[in-house]
Amino acid sequence: MKQKLNYLKETPSQTAGPFVHIGLAPGAAGFDIYNQELGTDISGPNASGERIRVEGLVIDGIGSPVKDVMLEAWQANAAGSYAHPEHPGDVEDGFRGWGRVITNFETGEWGFDTIKPGPVMGRNGQMMAPHINLWIVARGINVGLNTRLYFSDEEEANSADPVINLIEWERRRKTLIAQRVERDGATVYRFDICLQGDNETVFFDI
Amino acid sequence: MKKPAEFYQRDREWHPPALDRNYKTSVARSPQYPLISLENTASEITGPVFGHNDFAPTDNDLLTNYAQPGQAPVGERIIVHGRVLDENARPVPNTLVEIWQANASGKYRHKKDAYLGSMDPNFGGCGRTMTDSDGYYYFRTVKPGAYPWRNWVNNWRPAHIHISVFGTGFAQRLITQLYFEGDPLIDQCPIVKTIPDPDAVQQLIAALDMNASIPLDTLAYKFDIVLRGRRSTLFENRLEGN
Numbered sequence: 001m002k003q004k005l006n007y008l009k010e011t012p013s014q015t016a017g018p019f020v021h022i023g024l025a026p027g028a029a030g031f032d033i034y035n036q037e038l039g040t041d042i043s044g045p046n047a048s049g050e051r052i053r054v055e056g057l058v059i060d061g062i063g064s065p066v067k068d069v070m071l072e073a074w075q076a077n078a079a080g081s082y083a084h085p086e087h088p089g090d091v092e093d094g095f096r097g098w099g100r101v102i103t104n105f106e107t108g109e110w111g112f113d114t115i116k117p118g119p120v121m122g123r124n125g126q127m128m129a130p131h132i133n134l135w136i137v138a139r140g141i142n143v144g145l146n147t148r149l150y151f152s153d154e155e156e157a158n159s160a161d162p163v164i165n166l167i168e169w170e171r172r173r174k175t176l177i178a179q180r181v182e183r184d185g186a187t188v189y190r191f192d193i194c195l196q197g198d199n200e201t202v203f204f205d206i
Numbered sequence: 207m208k209k210p211a212e213f214y215q216r217d218r219e220w221h222p223p224a225l226d227r228n229y230k231t232s233v234a235r236s237p238q239y240p241l242i243s244l245e246n247t248a249s250e251i252t253g254p255v256f257g258h259n260d261f262a263p264t265d266n267d268l269l270t271n272y273a274q275p276g277q278a279p280v281g282e283r284i285i286v287h288g289r290v291l292d293e294n295a296r297p298v299p300n301t302l303v304e305i306w307q308a309n310a311s312g313k314y315r316h317k318k319d320a321y322l323g324s325m326d327p328n329f330g331g332c333g334r335t336m337t338d339s340d341g342y343y344y345f346r347t348v349k350p351g352a353y354p355w356r357n358w359v360n361n362w363r364p365a366h367i368h369i370s371v372f373g374t375g376f377a378q379r380l381i382t383q384l385y386f387e388g389d390p391l392i393d394q395c396p397i398v399k400t401i402p403d404p405d406a407v408q409q410l411i412a413a414l415d416m417n418a419s420i421p422l423d424t425l426a427y428k429f430d431i432v433l434r435g436r437r438s439t440l441f442e443n444r445l446e447g448n
């Protein structure tokens with residue numbers, strides 16, 4: 001007989017289902033219950049850095065937009081610091097770096113306003129290119145999907161990014177790059193996420 | 207000195223696979239390529255921090271948080287309580303727990319829910335709270351009803367409460383569902399059955415907890431939630447850099 005390790009097992013995931021909004025964005029479900037909903041302001045008013053908007057669709061294997069998806073974003077500030085006690089560096093007052101976004105129920109379009117994050121120190125002293133971590137849940141998604149959004153105007157940093165370079169299939173790397181466009185004087189990054197198909201987005205087991 | 211380091215890898219055989227043909231919606235929404243395994247960096251080990259200013263102390267009481275003054279929702283009054291732990295069996299304090307559910311007739315307060323069940327004017331169906339320093343949390347609510355859903359022609363969801371938990375790092379982020387001891391629909395449900403290991407299903411079934419029930423008032427169910435544990439290493443892991 002050997003000794004027992006006595007680790008607990010992680011609680012298994014279940015789909016967020018079609019009515020995730022009731023719990024996490026009740027206003028979108030059609031009712032008003034909380035004083036404030038969480039995750040509606042990622043950067044706060046005091047964050048330095050470039051103000052940007054990120055928009056996209058989540059597209060299923062048939063090519064249709066997923067209209068009941070919820071995404072969460074987690075990002076560093078412009079100086080590359082996360083609002084977390086274990087990460088070095090301070091963040092601006094009101095900067096949480098976390099947001100929650102749901103789609104338009106008719107079109108499937110989602111979008112959020114934030115500031116562009118700075119590069120973040122990765123493992124073994126290798127700098128990671130600016131990126132936003134995304135977590136995607138919906139009906140039909142049994143375990144939340146993790147991906148990263150990188151920026152098309154950071155070519156040099158992206159080409160040196162240790163996470164992008166982990167992806168053996170070079171033609172899949174572009175699925176992580178949001179495309180920068182200027183619109184009415186504002187900076188918008190377009191990031192469509194494909195759950196399946198030729199352009200299936202790279203998802204990570206983190 | 208021991209330092210907290212990466213999270214333990216997620217046991218993908220304990221969780222449901224992305225694709226399960228008996229849960230039809232997963233067919234077109236499941237990635238086909240393998241996930242790219244990523245050793246934790248600062249982006250995964252950190253995660254959002256919440257405080258008591260983020261919600262109201264009454265947000266965890268679904269019996270009152272949407273009810274008209276002096277009224278109460280219809281249904282079996284229950285307490286759902288337990289602890290959020292990690293795989294090392296350590297409590298996860300000060301972490302946000304959010305829930306949502308149907309009312310006692312199996313109807314959701316959602317503009318997209320078309321089920322015949324009745325709306326309850328005194329029941330919203332969502333709540334949130336933070337664990338205390340021991341990782342303990344509780345909610346007061348009504349037991350949700352079962353309801354039918356379009357999958358096979360005659361599929362019914364067992365009574366369930368959706369639960370969202372954060373932990374300390376984005377890699378711990380989890381959404382799951384709580385089921386109730388003794389519900390015969392659990393074994394019938396294609397969503398429950400996406401989980402391959404029967405022992406893993408047991409982990410989602412809350413136990414009737416008579417010791418925590420309030421006599422002549424409210425039944426209690428106990429539901430502990432386990433998030434990924436973290437390594438603590440004696441060795442320099444160079445997670446942050448040089």
